[in-house]
Amino acid sequence: MAPIGHTVVIGSGLAGLTAVAALAPHTGRVTLLERDRLPEDARFRPGVPQSRHLHSLMCSGQDALERLLPGFGADLRAAGAVELRAPWDHLWLSAAEWCTRFAPTHVVPSASRELVESVARSRVAALDAVSVREGAEAVGLLGDGTRVRGVRVRDRAGTREEVAADLVVDASGRSSHVLDWVAATGSGRPRSTVVDSRAGYASRYYRVPEGFADDWRIISLGNHPSETLHGGALVPIEGGRWHVSLFGYLDDHPPTDDAGFLEFARSLRDPVLYDTITKAEPLGPVRGFRRMANERHHVEETDHWPAGLILLGDALCALNPVYAQGMSAAALSAVALAEWAADGATAADAAGFHRRLAPDLDRFWQVAVGADNAYLADPDAPVSEEARRSAEQSGRLLHAAMVDPVVNRTFFDVMMLLAPPDALAAPDLVERVERASRTPANTRPPFDRPAL
Numbered sequence: 001m002a003p004i005g006h007t008v009v010i011g012s013g014l015a016g017l018t019a020v021a022a023l024a025p026h027t028g029r030v031t032l033l034e035r036d037r038l039p040e041d042a043r044f045r046p047g048v049p050q051s052r053h054l055h056s057l058m059c060s061g062q063d064a065l066e067r068l069l070p071g072f073g074a075d076l077r078a079a080g081a082v083e084l085r086a087p088w089d090h091l092w093l094s095a096a097e098w099c100t101r102f103a104p105t106h107v108v109p110s111a112s113r114e115l116v117e118s119v120a121r122s123r124v125a126a127l128d129a130v131s132v133r134e135g136a137e138a139v140g141l142l143g144d145g146t147r148v149r150g151v152r153v154r155d156r157a158g159t160r161e162e163v164a165a166d167l168v169v170d171a172s173g174r175s176s177h178v179l180d181w182v183a184a185t186g187s188g189r190p191r192s193t194v195v196d197s198r199a200g201y202a203s204r205y206y207r208v209p210e211g212f213a214d215d216w217r218i219i220s221l222g223n224h225p226s227e228t229l230h231g232g233a234l235v236p237i238e239g240g241r242w243h244v245s246l247f248g249y250l251d252d253h254p255p256t257d258d259a260g261f262l263e264f265a266r267s268l269r270d271p272v273l274y275d276t277i278t279k280a281e282p283l284g285p286v287r288g289f290r291r292m293a294n295e296r297h298h299v300e301e302t303d304h305w306p307a308g309l310i311l312l313g314d315a316l317c318a319l320n321p322v323y324a325q326g327m328s329a330a331a332l333s334a335v336a337l338a339e340w341a342a343d344g345a346t347a348a349d350a351a352g353f354h355r356r357l358a359p360d361l362d363r364f365w366q367v368a369v370g371a372d373n374a375y376l377a378d379p380d381a382p383v384s385e386e387a388r389r390s391a392e393q394s395g396r397l398l399h400a401a402m403v404d405p406v407v408n409r410t411f412f413d414v415m416m417l418l419a420p421p422d423a424l425a426a427p428d429l430v431e432r433v434e435r436a437s438r439t440p441a442n443t444r445p446p447f448d449r450p451a452l
Helices: 014-026 059-068 072-078 113-125 178-187 258-266 272-277 326-342 347-376 385-403 405-415 421-425 427-436
Strands: 004-010 027-034 082-086 090-094 106-110 130-134 136-143 148-155 160-164 167-170 192-195 200-207 218-221 230-237 241-248 281-289 294-297 309-311
Touching (some): 014 059, 014 167, 014 326, 059 072, 059 326, 072 106, 082 230, 090 385, 106 405, 136 160, 218 272, 230 258, 230 272, 241 258, 258 281, 294 347, 326 347, 347 421, 385 405, 385 427, 405 421, 421 427
Parallel strands (some): 004 167, 027 130, 167 309
Antiparallel strands (some): 082 106, 136 148, 148 160, 200 281, 218 230, 230 241
16 A cells, blocks of 8 residues: 555646655555646646746756656657757857857757646656646634644635545645645744845747758857846757757846847847847747746744645745756655655655755755855945855866866866766865866857858
């Protein structure tokens, strides 16, 4: 008999889908609750407003999804995902100038968030003992501050019911109310940490022009914290489209009108993205997105977390999406959930799972928050010697990643969540970073201007 009888998962985004895949082999049955009506194909739905903006499935996320849903990668590519080879296909202007066009070291599938979720949803729906309830909104928890025993559900007609469960997994994202429900039992709230660089997106799809000739596939124009708060990226996705997202920090957000969007693109550090999209056909309007703060709830520190309740994905640890870690972090967290369940854990040990997951969240958090903190420093405040040295070392490291192939590969390993951040502090790598400091920066892009 499975150690967990019935699991309810709230939310059918990628965190929810991977949670179902993780627990299906270890529980008697799984019910997936989703407030939206789910599309049959890769379409936008209101419950994932951020899906209209750039997403990236890192190498670690691919590996995790393949473990949870064998055959996922082949299905995604068959559905039209575009393979990108980093750094070869990557036209990248960083704060340390242009990245050298090194040989490929990492291959990732590029697809819209809608397509990734559509493929995952099809795989999950085919799993034994899994049922999906659409138009069903979780509106409260059953049980008390000691033990969660299910959820209160309301359908679109307003009918309410109680759904009993041994384990409830909240994967409902940033809009989750579960911590409010836990606090209402008198259990209090876990400590939360917020790091908000006040970033904002504006994004649009374009049709790739017929006959477009290029020697790159993806453009990434980063900002320079001391020079500009703007950046942007262009990535090919399924359907012969480019997905273009512009971003700005500290409330310097890209406009969502046509003229303003283009002018913002013109303001970036190199004209290549602007020149490219001005000659391409827009597909639909510009869409904005502003809720991008890093926010983590430290459930692992809570002394009396209720049995039978687990938080995953953005409901537990939301990362600034500009660093493209969200989908991969969700899938990796689900792998940790599968391992926890496979070890014979029961719903009563939900707190143990959160303690087990915390080191992974530390790693994800360090990558995103380390970058955002650069925008939040007070320019008028005195800088400690330690902070100055850290900033200088970060600058040397980024420069080395642009000019040294070994440092570049390790840098991508860390950004793609394949290696911990301290891999960049290995003695042999530190030595390469120091040697690279004598190599001039790439002040000219390593590509031929595209022929349009």
